Amino acid sequence: MVMTATTEPVADNGRRRFLANAIHTxxxxxxxxxxxxxxxxxxxxxxxxxxxxxxxxxSVADLTDNEPMPVTIRVAKQDGYSQVIDRQVIFLVKxxxxxxxxxxxxxxxxxxxxxxxxxxxxxxxxxxxxTYDRTGAVVAGPPPAPLAxxxxxxxxxxxxxxx
Numbered sequence: 171m172v173m174t175a176t177t178e179p180v181a182d183n184g185r186r187r188f189l190a191n192a193i194h195t196x197x198x199x200x201x202x203x204x205x206x207x208x209x210x211x212x213x214x215x216x217x218x219x220x221x222x223x224x225x226x227x228x229s230v231a232d233l234t235d236n237e238p239m240p241v242t243i244r245v246a247k248q249d250g251y252s253q254v255i256d257r258q259v260i261f262l263v264k265x266x267x268x269x270x271x272x273x274x275x276x277x278x279x280x281x282x283x284x285x286x287x288x289x290x291x292x293x294x295x296x297x298x299x300x301t302y303d304r305t306g307a308v309v310a311g312p313p314p315a316p317l318a319x320x321x322x323x324x325x326x327x328x329x330x331x332x333x
Contacts (some may be wrong), residue, residue, distance in 0.1 A: 204216040224323070224330040227272065231327055233264035238286045238304055240275065240292060245333050259283060260320060260330055261293070263304055270329045272320040273306040293317070 227241050238261035245256045259275040273293075275283050282297035292309060293302040301310040306317030321332040 191226065199225060223333045225333055227260065227329045227331045228262055228322060229321075229327050230264065230267070230270065233262055233270065233329075235264050237288075238263050238273065240286065243331060243333070258333075259270060260331065262322075268324055270322050272322045272329075272331045274318040274320065276318070277313055278308075278315040278317065279311070281308070284317070328333055 223245075225243050225245065227243055228239070233239055240259055241262050243258045245258060245262060247256055256285050261273040261275060263271045263273065265271055275285075275293075277284050277295040277297065277300050279295065279298055279300050282295050284293045284295045284300070284302065285293050286292075287317070290301075291304065293304070293306070294300070295302075295311065295313070299311045300308070300313040301319055303309050306319060308316055323330050323332075
């Protein structure tokens with residue numbers, strides 16, 4: 171007598187397919203959630219509206235033509251429940267009756283504060299000898315870039331600087 175082995179279809183095929191689909195679905199949900207959270211954290215700041223903050227820096231009448239005048243601006247920032255006052259020194263340069271340029275006083279080399287040398291007609295950094303002209307362009311020394319400029323506007327007699 172010859173016996174032949176017959177293979178019966180296994181009922182586990184349906185269960186395996188169901189479990190595989192369930193695992194793929196769970197992985198897709200986790201991946202989608204991570205993409206949403208991380209994508210939102212990375213992209214959200216770029217979609218936020220930048221708040222324009224114009225501060226009064228001085229009077230046009232107090233400025234001398236083409237001579238940088240140092241001005242201290244007080245910038246109030248919210249830090250949790252308290253307000254922090256940050257003081258920034260900038261130079262205002264009157265280029266015409268209606269145009270004023272604002273230049274940062276922070277050297278682009280290592281962050282020292284530059285000062286106006288009236289004799290040499292240059293902005294000079296005391297730390298490493300960086301020299302800038304009255305527009306903030308590098309004349310000599312180690313600074314890698316010109317001084318930063320800020321957006322300004324003249325409203326009546328007042329010079330406003332955007333921070």
